[in-house]
Amino acid sequence: MTGVSGAAGRAAARGLLGRLSETRPLTPEWEAAFHGVPRHAFLPDTVWLGDELTPCDRAREPETWLRAAYADAPVVTQVNDGEEPGPEGERWPSSSASAPGVVFRMLDMLGLEGGERVVEVGTGTGWNTGLLAHRLGSSLVTSVEVDEGLAARARGALASVGVEPRGVTGDGSVVVTDGVDRLLATCAVRRVPERWLSAVAPGGVVLTPWESPWLCFGLLRLTVRGDGSADGRFHPHAAFMLMRGQRTDLRIFRDVVRDGHVPEESATRLAPWNVTGEHWAARFAVGLQLPDVWCVWQHDPGVPGVRSRLWVATTDATSWAAVDDAGAAAGPAGSAFTVWEHGSRRLWREVESAHRWWREAGGPGPGDFGMTVTPDGRHTAWLGRPGRRVPRAA
Incomplete structure (x- = not known):
């Protein structure tokens, strides 16, 4: 061998x-x-x-x-x-x-x-x-x-x-x-364990794959500082399996959506595929702003006039949203998509806010972002340099 x-x-x-x-x-x-x-x-x-x-x-x-x-x-x-x-x-x-x-x-x-x-x-x-x-x-x-x-x-x-x-x-x-x-x-992490920072000597490096529930993508290279904090940039083009202790096993119809839920109906002009699929830069930015939100596509949901549906939910399974794609019937560019939302948060509005911030920031890619982690476990994402914080979408 x-x-x-x-x-x-x-x-x-x-x-x-x-x-x-x-x-x-x-x-x-x-x-x-x-x-x-x-x-x-x-x-x-x-x-x-x-x-x-x-x-x-x-x-x-x-x-x-x-x-x-x-x-x-x-x-x-x-x-x-x-x-x-x-x-x-x-x-x-x-x-x-x-x-x-x-x-x-x-x-x-x-x-x-x-x-x-x-x-x-x-x-x-x-x-x-x-x-x-x-x-x-x-x-x-x-x-x-x-x-x-x-x-x-x-x-x-x-x-x-x-x-x-x-x-x-x-x-x-x-x-x-x-x-x-x-x-x-x-293995990828959604949060850098505090123990990692205390284990590495000042000036040392922590290199880990990164995942948000929205997107598993990228590497995070942190340099540990003398005060026990660490900061560094993301690097693109890598995807790893999530650390077992940070896994979440969630399914829309098993854990989130219930028969008794009565969602609120609205409309959006943000196409759901603009924050999914091959839109890596947008997806990465959305994931940084919404670290407790995940999504999954449902194709042929059995709803008349709906070709596919994007489901969005929180990792605690308390709020969800669904955006309907009507396919050819959706009309020209700029047409509205039907949105359904349930729970204390209006998740699609949060996604819209996150996408809008990313677009107004010039559409930065994963390599433009960084992260600071403190010894007590606080994670702060930033764009370009520490101090220019990435907002939490709302």
Whole structure:
């Protein structure tokens, strides 16, 4: 398992290295780690591919498995937290090997020069851990994993390539090493745990994927200050699974909308797809302003004249809104869309306010925003520079 066997495997590894070099050439140190810690050694014999999460077994489909191992794409390595699918047979991804291009970009963002003490939150397959241990030495790397099965498998994979970083099984939001220079998370957070800031020495870096309930997108790179606070900018083009302790399992018709609800009807000229879909910049800005609001599309809702409906709700399931898309019947640009709202908050009005602020600010992208986090856990988003606060929409 410690090397790529056969001509096909060696060619696959060379191909991946070539693709990575076309967009972001690896430094000599990371290229050495790429060869010394081969990605295939960290993937389980069964991975899940495509939107349908189709199982791919290494023994039965070796060529497909190898292509997945050396594609510059994420690979799902666990479904359903390692449990068997329920009665309906639904699979959902619970752990993955991140796309190599994103992995090496994040490692670069740590700004390592050698000698830094690093804690990683989210061991997963162990590949990131192995790359760090190869670069810095095993004694300087600690990795924390909440899932005992994943942690055990990662230990075996790391031993197979000759590195032995410290592994800890537990909740990465609280179980981390003190006095480290870098903290790297491989799971997204909606709030930066206070423990992370106290664990990192002043001048050190916290790098974590970011998620709001509205959009999972981006990386947040924070520098820890002498007073225990931290601030830094967001960086685009990354999406990770949410830290298990911050998950919310919400469904519109199971948890939010009730038969007895009598919504208030109104209209909007803000097209619902302007804050969803491929509108990444608008979605990111809405998520920063409405950190407790999420949305989901319902296609063919069974309502005459309505092609699809955007549902919006609070994470405490106390307020909701729905915006109807009538498709071809919606009329020309600027036509109104029907809005239904229930609860103490008028959520679509809040979305309109958030979108209006973003538009009047010039339509900034994720990289234009930053965040300040204080030792007591207060999060303040800002645009351009600390002090120019992003408002909470209302």
